[in-house]
Amino acid sequence: MPDVGNRSPHWAKVQLLRQQLPDYDFCLWVDVDFVIRSHEDVLKGLRDEDMQGMVMEQTPHHGVGPNSGLWILRNCVESQQFLDEVWETGPLPGATLNDQATIAHLMGFSYLPDYTRPVASSPWAEKTSWLPLQWNMLEIFHPEAYLVAKAIHFGGLDNKTKLREIKRQLVRDKLPGWDHGRC
Numbered sequence: 001m002p003d004v005g006n007r008s009p010h011w012a013k014v015q016l017l018r019q020q021l022p023d024y025d026f027c028l029w030v031d032v033d034f035v036i037r038s039h040e041d042v043l044k045g046l047r048d049e050d051m052q053g054m055v056m057e058q059t060p061h062h063g064v065g066p067n068s069g070l071w072i073l074r075n076c077v078e079s080q081q082f083l084d085e086v087w088e089t090g091p092l093p094g095a096t097l098n099d100q101a102t103i104a105h106l107m108g109f110s111y112l113p114d115y116t117r118p119v120a121s122s123p124w125a126e127k128t129s130w131l132p133l134q135w136n137m138l139e140i141f142h143p144e145a146y147l148v149a150k151a152i153h154f155g156g157l158d159n160k161t162k163l164r165e166i167k168r169q170l171v172r173d174k175l176p177g178w179d180h181g182r183c
Contacts, residue, residue: 015087046072065109066103078127
């Protein structure tokens with residue numbers, strides 16, 4: 001795991017992506033609390049001119065803002081510069097979503113614990129493909145996700161509940177590769 005110093009372990013994502021991106025055309029980050037339900041190629045959602053793709057989440061309690069739980073980065077100068085700026089900016093005072101708050105801030109959004117919303121223009125946001133919400137539906141805000149989602153994000157739950165809900169989703173979907181009786 002990359003060294004994040006005194007930052008939360010969430011910041012390892014930024015370091016790992018920055019280290020790996022030069023070796024690949026694209027890097028796709030998927031948080032550990034995700035269930036991918038679609039065989040569709042998520043890269044189809046990335047426009048040729050954009051450096052990255054992510055979902056613009058909208059929740060009743062938190063507002064609208066970028067969610068980096070599923071994050072595509074193209075190997076290009078802009079993506080590398082963005083990752084560097086995220087790292088150099090570091091944790092924001094009072095922010096509750098670690099690296100995601102910094103990403104939101106750099107993309108021109110307010111961040112939790114404040115209500116999230118666009119507050120400024122950003123060259124980073126202009127070079128972002130916004131994937132359909134179905135690629136990152138937070139189960140706690142979208143109970144219908146199991147019907148329509150391409151990927152369900154189980155963020156915001158305690159670990160015991162998260163594991164129970166992920167197992168339930170894997171069994172419900174009968175996803176290949178899982179022993180449905182013992183996962």
